[in-house]
Every structure is written in structure tokens, then in C-alpha cells.
Amino acid sequence: MKSRHAFYLMLPALCMLVLIFVIPLFFLVAKSFQAYVPGTLVSPPGFTLENYINLVSDPYYWSVYLRTLRISFVSTLVILVLSYPLSVFISKRKARTRGFFLTLVILPMIGGAMIQTMGWFATLMRYGFLNSVLLAIGLISEPITFLGTELGVEIGLVQAFLPMMVYPLTSSLLQIDRDVVDAARTLGAGRFTVFSKITFPLTLPGVAAGSVLVFMACLTGFVTPSSLGQGKIQVFGTYAYQQAMQVMNWPLSSSFSIFFIILIALASLIVSVVCRKCAERRGR
Amino acid sequence: MSFLEIRGIVKDFDDTKVLQGLDLDVEEKDILVLLGPSGCGKTTLLRIIAGLLDPDSGSMTLDGKNLLEVPVEDRGIGFVFQKYALFPHMNVEENITFGLKVRKVGKDEIKKRLDDVLELVELKGYEKRKVSELSGGQQQRVALARALIIKPKLMLLDEPLSNLDAKLRTSVRVNIVRILKKLGITAIMVTHDQVEAMTMGDKVVLMNEGKISQEGRPKDIYFDPDNLFVAEFLGSPKINVLKVESGCMNGINVGKEMLSKWTGLDERAIPDGTFYLGVRPEYIAPADDGIKGKIEHVEISGADTNVHMELLGSGCVMRVSSGSVEYSEGNDVAVAFRSGSCYLFDSSGKRIR
Ligand SMILES: Nc1ncnc2c1ncn2[C@@H]1O[C@H](COP(=O)(O)OP(=O)(O)OP(=O)(O)O)[C@@H](O)[C@H]1O
Numbered sequence: 001m002k003s004r005h006a007f008y009l010m011l012p013a014l015c016m017l018v019l020i021f022v023i024p025l026f027f028l029v030a031k032s033f034q035a036y037v038p039g040t041l042v043s044p045p046g047f048t049l050e051n052y053i054n055l056v057s058d059p060y061y062w063s064v065y066l067r068t069l070r071i072s073f074v075s076t077l078v079i080l081v082l083s084y085p086l087s088v089f090i091s092k093r094k095a096r097t098r099g100f101f102l103t104l105v106i107l108p109m110i111g112g113a114m115i116q117t118m119g120w121f122a123t124l125m126r127y128g129f130l131n132s133v134l135l136a137i138g139l140i141s142e143p144i145t146f147l148g149t150e151l152g153v154e155i156g157l158v159q160a161f162l163p164m165m166v167y168p169l170t171s172s173l174l175q176i177d178r179d180v181v182d183a184a185r186t187l188g189a190g191r192f193t194v195f196s197k198i199t200f201p202l203t204l205p206g207v208a209a210g211s212v213l214v215f216m217a218c219l220t221g222f223v224t225p226s227s228l229g230q231g232k233i234q235v236f237g238t239y240a241y242q243q244a245m246q247v248m249n250w251p252l253s254s255s256f257s258i259f260f261i262i263l264i265a266l267a268s269l270i271v272s273v274v275c276r277k278c279a280e281r282r283g284r
Numbered sequence: 285m286s287f288l289e290i291r292g293i294v295k296d297f298d299d300t301k302v303l304q305g306l307d308l309d310v311e312e313k314d315i316l317v318l319l320g321p322s323g324c325g326k327t328t329l330l331r332i333i334a335g336l337l338d339p340d341s342g343s344m345t346l347d348g349k350n351l352l353e354v355p356v357e358d359r360g361i362g363f364v365f366q367k368y369a370l371f372p373h374m375n376v377e378e379n380i381t382f383g384l385k386v387r388k389v390g391k392d393e394i395k396k397r398l399d400d401v402l403e404l405v406e407l408k409g410y411e412k413r414k415v416s417e418l419s420g421g422q423q424q425r426v427a428l429a430r431a432l433i434i435k436p437k438l439m440l441l442d443e444p445l446s447n448l449d450a451k452l453r454t455s456v457r458v459n460i461v462r463i464l465k466k467l468g469i470t471a472i473m474v475t476h477d478q479v480e481a482m483t484m485g486d487k488v489v490l491m492n493e494g495k496i497s498q499e500g501r502p503k504d505i506y507f508d509p510d511n512l513f514v515a516e517f518l519g520s521p522k523i524n525v526l527k528v529e530s531g532c533m534n535g536i537n538v539g540k541e542m543l544s545k546w547t548g549l550d551e552r553a554i555p556d557g558t559f560y561l562g563v564r565p566e567y568i569a570p571a572d573d574g575i576k577g578k579i580e581h582v583e584i585s586g587a588d589t590n591v592h593m594e595l596l597g598s599g600c601v602m603r604v605s606s607g608s609v610e611y612s613e614g615n616d617v618a619v620a621f622r623s624g625s626c627y628l629f630d631s632s633g634k635r636i637r
């Protein structure tokens with residue numbers, strides 16, 4: 001009886017889920033096995049593997065995959081390196097100050113992607129803020145081209161997805177028992193050894209969780225690469241968008257999406273297995 | 285000069301004054317037990333000695349060397365934490381040998397010392413176990429072994445037994461003392477438990493409000509308290525404290541002659557104003573021609589029986605052997621204080637001798 005009530009209560013949410021997730025996914029899969037006829041969205045009947053064969057055989061696609069992976073990897077690494085000290089700093093604050101800093105970190109995300117992108121335009125333009133500063137202090141003699149380069153996209157991604165790393169990292173740092181760190185120090189470990197042998201290993205689950213979140217966000221990112229890349233940096237998100245909205249090649253962009261969904265599912269599976277192994281080793 | 289000499293340590297946390305000019309001496313190879321109410325600064329003191337906290341002022345020397353100049357990792361002081369603080373991502377062996385590995389001790393030496401210490405704490409065969417798969421008592425021994433293996437000059441133990449059940453406590457207590465004595469390690473141990481303090485310590489130090497209230501051999505501290513705080517802290521049930529105002533207790537006259545007999549003090553030493561009389565429950569015994577009282581409540585705690593009664597206008601506890609005489613609530617009783625066994629404290633709580 002009770003579970004029947006629960007089912008009815010879940011019904012609206014379930015309908016929503018089917019409507020916005022399951023049905024589109026079904027169409028996506030179906031479309032990806034249809035042939036593309038230029039100039040129309042209607043595909044001839046029949047089943048074809050052509051899209052998928054193209055995906056793996058066309059060297060141009062491989063360059064898109066590699067670029068996407070490269071940009072995502074670099075951005076994730078930079079985010080990790082930047083957010084670790086930041087998270088250590090935040091985790092050492094008293095509860096109230098900690099809340100303040102965490103809010104500060106997430107604030108840009110609340111502001112929306114467009115505002116951030118505008119900000120980056122002003123900063124990264126040929127004679128924008130960053131180049132002016134670098135020129136003024138004499139670090140460079142010629143302005144650096146950021147917009148329309150991988151570097152520019154990476155800078156944007158790092159800023160956009162940093163909070164996704166800071167949150168899990170801070171939380172795993174906060175879980176470390178202060179006495180455990182102190183015990184290591186009384187046993188003769190200097191600050192560096194404490195970090196490499198105690199703190200860092202104990203935050204590995206946080207590092208893994210944060211890295212996966214950020215990596216996936218980078219893989220599928222669209223706004224940042226399309227705006228800061230200015231159409232010159234073709235990654236998965238921008239290419240799928242271009243094929244779907246400009247070329248109207250829905251079958252291809254569908255198969256492209258399916259391909260990435262599978263890739264991401266695999267990646268998260270691997271990471272969750274690794275995390276579980278980690279946790280087992282720690283005996284949780 | 286003592287092995288460990290602590291002088292005038294002051295430590296404040298923001299606006300809480302924790303340690304207020306604390307002095308302490310520990311002799312080599314002694315086990316010193318720190319006893320005191322919760323929040324009096326015991327852990328803070330241990331952390332300062334270990335170097336995990338810096339004092340605001342004061343000095344400390346260990347074996348003649350100024351400790352405050354030495355960073356934590358070079359002090360060579362073993363610390364056993366209340367909740368053990370084992371490294372959760374390492375197994376038993378990795379936990380125990382951590383202190384040797386960071387010091388880059390050779391493989392053979394590590395192996396040898398690991399064997400020795402495992403034998404000492406009786407954990408042979410558990411080397412590869414995850415620490416989360418150990419019982420509380422075993423985790424406690426890993427923590428002990430981990431601190432012992434670095435051959436510490438001084439061992440600090442912060443309530444090492446408080447997470448163990450009552451039965452295990454006794455055996456672990458005996459074991460810790462045996463090990464420390466066998467290795468001749470100087471140790472400071474914090475505890476809440478007075479039985480632990482009395483049985484484990486060569487010297488007991490009672491702390492209160494960031495200062496040392498009294499220090500001495502366990503026997504002295506129990507039988508010869510310096511002040512009311514110490515007298516009340518030790519002993520179970522607690523010492524009876526009766527207020528004497530110009531020769532009267534709650535309006536009942538008690539002459540100086542009587543007080544002199546109870547306390548063994550000269551009549552001239554007994555003050556006139558307000559002061560306190562302390563009588564331990566075990567020094568009250570039934571006596572036919574004694575002070576009359578009324579039994580309020582009887583508690584049998586095994587071999588002993590605590591008789592709560594109203595005596596001289598206040599509540600009083602008498603401790604007698606169970607079974608000898610039947611006591612029942614509401615009955616009248618006549619008791620006497622054993623001669624020369626009571627203490628007098630002045631109105632500020634200081635012992636009158
Ligand atoms: N890091 C800190 N910041 C602020 N106050 C602290 C800090 N550590 C301890 N205190 C305060 O200092 C006082 C002494 O603490 P401490 O832990 O030394 O007490 P303790 O004697 O060990 O008590 P217990 O027997 O409960 O363990 C307490 O009032 C505590 O609230």
C-alpha cells in the first residue's frame with residue numbers, strides 16, 4: 001500500500017524524466033543509424049552503420065577527438081594543481097570563513113556562462129587586459145593571441161570548472177582527522193612527507209571525483225570552446241553543434257553524441273571502480 | 285635538573301585562558317600521570333610538549349636541551365592519541381614502521397625493530413592486516429607500537445585507555461606499564477580515571493584550571509591532599525565536605541576539642557571563622573555513642589555499601605563492608621569519624637595543617 005503511494009508521488013518526476021531524457025535518447029539512437037541526405041532532415045528508411053564507420057575511419061574526426069581529449073586533459077590537470085592549494089587554504093579556515101570562501105568560489109557559476117565569457121573576451125583580446133599587463137611589465141614584447149587558440153579555450157575552461165574540483169577536494173581534506181596528521185609529525189615526518197605520505201593519499205577519492213567531474217565537463221563543454229575558440233577550435237561540443245544546427249546533418253551528430261556518451265560512461269565506470277578499490281584499501 | 289623541566293607555560297586560545305604559568309618536572313624513567321577535569325588543559329599541555337602547539341610564553345628543557353627550538357619532527361617524542369589516529373590507508377606494518385621509514389632507517393634494522401616491537405605488544409601475525417579490521421585493543425597496541433619503535437626519549441599518552449571496555453582496560457593498563465618500565469621510557473599519561481592514575485603513576489599530577497593543584501606519589505595525593513579540589517577529585521564516593529561556621533555545623537555546635545580529635549590537629553591550629561571539614565566515607569564507622577543521623581538511601585556496590593545519611597544537618601556518605609550490618613532507609617544511625625583522619629580546609633579551599 002505504502003509503496004503504491006510512493007509510486008504515484010514519483011509519477012510526475014518519472015514522466016518528466018521519460019519526456020526529457022528517455023525519449024530524446026531513443027530518437028538520438030534511432031537517428032544515428034539513419035542515412036544523411038543533404039538539405040533535408042528527413043532520412044530515407046533503412047538502417048545504416050555509415051555514420052559510425054565514418055566516426056572511426058575519418059582522420060578529421062580523430063583530430064577532433066584528440067584535440068578534445070588534449071584540451072580536457074590539460075584543463076583538468078591545471079585545475080587540479082590550482083585547486084589543491086586553494087582547497088587546503090579553505091579547509092583550514094574556521095567554519096564561517098570557510099563558507100564565505102566556498103561561496104566566493106561558486107559565485108561565477110551562478111552568474112552564468114555568458115557573463116564569464118564576456119569577461120574573458122575583455123581580458124584575453126589582442127589588446128585586452130592580460131596582454132596590456134604582460135606588455136607593461138615587460139614579460140612579452142608582442143601581444144599573445146589567446147582568442148581562437150587552444151590556450152584561450154583552456155584558460156576559459158579552467159576558470160569555468162574550477163569549483164567542480166574545489167568542492168570535492170575541500171570536503172575530502174576536511175574529512176582527514178587532524179590527529180592523524182599530527183601523529184605523522186611526531187613520528188618524524190616533515191611537512192612535505194606529511195603531504196606526500198598522508199594528506200595526499202587520503203584525499204585521493206576527492207581528487208578522483210573532482211577530476212572526473214571536471215574532465216567530463218571539459219569533454220562536453222560547448223559555450224567556452226565555441227566563444228573563446230571563435231570557431232577555430234573544433235572540439236566535440238562545437239562540432240556536434242555545427243553538424244546539427246548548421247549543416248543539419250542530424251544522423252552524424254547523433255552518432256557523434258552516442259559515441260561520446262559511451263566514452264563518458266566508460267570513463268566514469270573506470271573511475272568508480274578505482275575509487276571503490278581505493279576505499280576498500282582504506283577499509284571504509 | 286629534572287629530565288623534563290617545564291617552567292611557566294602560558295597558553296591562551298583567543299580569549300580562553302588554558303594554561304596559566306604551569307611548572308612541571310618529570311624524572312627520567314618515571315611514569316607521570318596527569319589527572320584533571322575535562323577542559324583543564326591536559327591535552328593542550330601534551331601537544332605543547334610534543335611541539336604540535338606553541339606556548340605563548342614559558343620554557344621547556346628535555347635532557348638539558350631547550351625543546352622549544354626543536355621542530356616537532358625532530359623532537360623524538362612519541363605520542364599516543366586518544367582515538368589512536370592510525371593511518372587509515374596503511375596496514376599494521378606500514379603504520380608501525382612509518383617513523384623509521386621517514387628517518388630513512390635501513391631495511392634490516394626496520395625488520396628487526398618491527399619484530400621486537402610486535403613481540404612486545406603481542407601483535408605477531410597481524411602485520412598485513414588493515415587497521416580497520418582490528419579490535420579497539422589491537423588498534424591501541426598498534427598506536428603504542430608505532431610510537432615505541434622510534435625509541436622515543438619521552439612518551440606522551442593522551443587517555444590511551446578511554447576507548448576500551450572496562451575489562452580490557454585493566455589488562456592493557458598492566459601491559460602499558462610493563463612495557464614502559466621494561467624499556468625504561470619516561471612517560472606522561474593523561475587520564476580521567478583515578479584508579480588508572482593511582483595504579484599506573486610513579487607520580488600523579490592533578491591539574492585544575494590550567495595550573496597544577498598538587499603533585500606527588502599516588503598515596504600522598506590521596507591521603508594528604510593540599511586543597512579541597514584535590515580531596516574532592518580523588519576518591520569514590522566523594523569525600524564528605526561539611527561547612528563549619530564559628531564552631532557550628534548547620535547550627536549544631538561542634539567544639540574545637542572534637543575537631544582536634546577528628547583531624548589530629550592542635551586546637552590552636554583550628555581557626556575561628558568559616559572553614560570546611562573533609563571526611564572520607566571510609567573513615568566514618570558506626571558507633572553506639574556517636575553522632576546521630578538518619579539513613580536516607582543505601583547503595584550496595586559489591587563488596588562495599590555506601591550509606592547516604594543526614595548527619596549534622598548535611599548529606600553525608602559512609603562506606604562500610606557489605607553484609608556486616610543491615611542498613612535500611614529511614615532508620616536512625618549513630619556514627620563516629622575515625623580519629624586523626626579528617627582534613628580541614630580554609631574558606632579558600634587551602635588545607636589547614
Ligand atoms: N584549538 C583550540 N581552539 C580554541 N580553544 C581550544 C582549542 N583546543 C582546546 N581549546 C580549549 O582549551 C581548553 C583546554 O582544552 P584541552 O583539550 O587541553 O582539555 P583537556 O584537559 O584535554 O580536556 P579533556 O579531558 O576533555 O580531553 C578547553 O576549554 C578547550 O575548549
Ligand SMILES: [Mg+2]
Binds near residue numbers: 326328
Ligand atoms: Mg584531552
